[in-house]
Amino acid sequence: MNALPTAAAQVLERFQQAASWEQRARLLMQWGNQLEAVGTEECNETNRIQGCESLVWLIDASSENHLHFRAVSDARILRGLLALLLLRINGLTRQELDTIDLADWFAQLGLSRQLSPSRSNGLNAVLQRMRELADTKT
Amino acid sequence: MSLISPWRSDFPALAAFEAENQTYLDSAATAQKPLVLIDALHACYSYGIANVHRAQHLPAERSTQAFEAARQKMADWIGAGSPSRIVFTRGATEALNLLAYGLEHLIQPGDDIVVSALEHHANLLPWQQLALRRQARLVILPIDDAGMVDLDAARQMIGSRTRLLAVSQLSNVLGSWQPLAELLPMARTHGALTIIDGAQGAVHGRHDVQKIGCDFYVLSSHKLYGPDGVGILYGRNEALNQLQHWQFGGEMVRAADYHAAEFHSTPFGFEAGTPPIAGVIGLGATLDYLAGLDMVAVSAHEQSLHAELMAGLLARKSIRIVAHPQTALVSFNAIGVHHADLSHLLTEQGIAVRSGTHCAMPLMKHLGLAGAIRVSLGLYNDSSDLQRFFTALDQALELLA
Numbered sequence: 087m088n089a090l091p092t093a094a095a096q097v098l099e100r101f102q103q104a105a106s107w108e109q110r111a112r113l114l115m116q117w118g119n120q121l122e123a124v125g126t127e128e129c130n131e132t133n134r135i136q137g138c139e140s141l142v143w144l145i146d147a148s149s150e151n152h153l154h155f156r157a158v159s160d161a162r163i164l165r166g167l168l169a170l171l172l173l174r175i176n177g178l179t180r181q182e183l184d185t186i187d188l189a190d191w192f193a194q195l196g197l198s199r200q201l202s203p204s205r206s207n208g209l210n211a212v213l214q215r216m217r218e219l220a221d222t223k224t
Numbered sequence: 225m226s227l228i229s230p231w232r233s234d235f236p237a238l239a240a241f242e243a244e245n246q247t248y249l250d251s252a253a254t255a256q257k258p259l260v261l262i263d264a265l266h267a268c269y270s271y272g273i274a275n276v277h278r279a280q281h282l283p284a285e286r287s288t289q290a291f292e293a294a295r296q297k298m299a300d301w302i303g304a305g306s307p308s309r310i311v312f313t314r315g316a317t318e319a320l321n322l323l324a325y326g327l328e329h330l331i332q333p334g335d336d337i338v339v340s341a342l343e344h345h346a347n348l349l350p351w352q353q354l355a356l357r358r359q360a361r362l363v364i365l366p367i368d369d370a371g372m373v374d375l376d377a378a379r380q381m382i383g384s385r386t387r388l389l390a391v392s393q394l395s396n397v398l399g400s401w402q403p404l405a406e407l408l409p410m411a412r413t414h415g416a417l418t419i420i421d422g423a424q425g426a427v428h429g430r431h432d433v434q435k436i437g438c439d440f441y442v443l444s445s446h447k448l449y450g451p452d453g454v455g456i457l458y459g460r461n462e463a464l465n466q467l468q469h470w471q472f473g474g475e476m477v478r479a480a481d482y483h484a485a486e487f488h489s490t491p492f493g494f495e496a497g498t499p500p501i502a503g504v505i506g507l508g509a510t511l512d513y514l515a516g517l518d519m520v521a522v523s524a525h526e527q528s529l530h531a532e533l534m535a536g537l538l539a540r541k542s543i544r545i546v547a548h549p550q551t552a553l554v555s556f557n558a559i560g561v562h563h564a565d566l567s568h569l570l571t572e573q574g575i576a577v578r579s580g581t582h583c584a585m586p587l588m589k590h591l592g593l594a595g596a597i598r599v600s601l602g603l604y605n606d607s608s609d610l611q612r613f614f615t616a617l618d619q620a621l622e623l624l625a
Contacts, residue, residue: 111569112623139580139595160562163564163565208564
């Protein structure tokens with residue numbers, strides 16, 4: 087397991103201090119507000135992720151060496167989950183994306199159910215799309 | 225007044241859910257099972273199972289008898305008149321697909337297949353695909369604000385080109401009983417076959433398929449407190465006789481050669497391969513259980529509970545109920561709140577409700593909704609479930625405000 091980037095370590099600490107579901111939900115919504123901006127023109131069909139109950143757009147702004155995604159959703163909690171996902175993924179190399187244990191990341195945050203195999207969950211579809219995008223560039 | 229379900233303790237899962245702080249309000253998706261069914265499944269396997277309609281040995285005889293007794297019980301439960309009019313399938317969806325293939329030969333290019341705008345994907349996609357295979361036209365009957373098929377429009381749209389009419393008895397999203405007594409004669413006048421999707425309707429009240437007057441009626445065991453993996457297709461004799469075989473294999477065949485075969489008629493000709501034996505026997509146990517209940521009391525309980533659910537939602541200013549639910553379930557949204565957010569926070573609080581498009585994407589688009597939360601009731605739910613739901617709903621809305 088790679089060492090956590092500083093920002094990820096900080097957010098982890100805050101989530102681990104959240105004692106109740108309300109606090110976790112509030113934190114999620116706060117983090118959702120900190121997503122990097124996505125323009126309305128980027129919220130198009132090409133960037134839209136199929137298979138989510140909510141609308142999700144994912145934009146790949148990765149460089150040669152490092153992953154960089156931006157994402158947005160019309161649902162607030164999902165925006166928070168996306169922020170936590172991006173926080174853990176952005177800055178990694180493509181190879182690191184394959185080895186990173188995201189289930190463990192969300193479990194540490196107390197959000198393990200959000201990566202459940204249920205098809206109704208949007209986060210898995212987002213992750214799958216990220217992997218496809220990363221693969222097409224290698 | 226607090227409503228208490230006298231049947232709750234017959235369902236072990238309700239106590240198990242309570243122990244893990246889960247409130248189950250998703251019975252329209254699948255229902256919990258009575259202990260008698262669990263015992264029947266246990267007995268099936270622990271006393272020894274055998275395949276049905278094949279061997280002569282004692283275990284096979286016992287399996288076959290229990291299996292066929294369940295067919296009789298199903299026929300009795302829905303007033304089919306004869307067990308030979310009951311075909312066991314792997315689910316309601318499979319039963320509808322059976323019809324879409326079995327009746328395909330009746331559809332010519334330019335014919336009309338009529339469904340309603342509120343159909344579940346299971347009663348839409350088989351017909352949509354049949355229409356595409358045969359260059360037929362799929363006609364969509366509009367619904368009114370109350371969530372009922374618009375009868376005036378239906379009168380205009382059902383005509384001499386109509387071959388099939390397939391509609392739900394009770395909407396899985398809107399909770400509205402459809403006006404079958406008015407609709408079915410419109411199709412019959414033109415010699416069209418009628419198919420009723422009873423997946424939701426069959427669970428609420430007891431219905432007599434011969435009184436409904438449809439050609440085919442489809443229902444799902446797992447929603448009717450029975451095991452999953454079992455569906456039921458009822459057909460009138462004349463309607464069943466029009467079906468062509470669709471799945472081929474063991475037991476549905478009367479005589480087989482390498483290059484040709486002859487098949488059984490209904491029901492056996494439509495039960496290819498080993499059926500869900502224990503599931504069907506378990507369903508028989510569930511039907512015994514249901515037959516022993518005072519259905520008037522069950523319906524009264526369900527109606528009172530539904531009224532309590534409606535009143536509670538209507539009392540909350542930000543809640544918008546979808547259409548005018550009459551029974552069993554309510555779909556709703558909160559103004560300015562994404563249904564996925566609300567669903568997330570209800571889940572966090574152990575409230576098991578469904579969120580999304582409820583296997584009816586065209587209907588949701590038609591209603592202009594991205595989705596909705598659906599609360600659905602079983603006979604085992606009572607006021608305590610609704611109180612926990614409303615407390616959680618208020619908490620969630622406060623957080624999302």
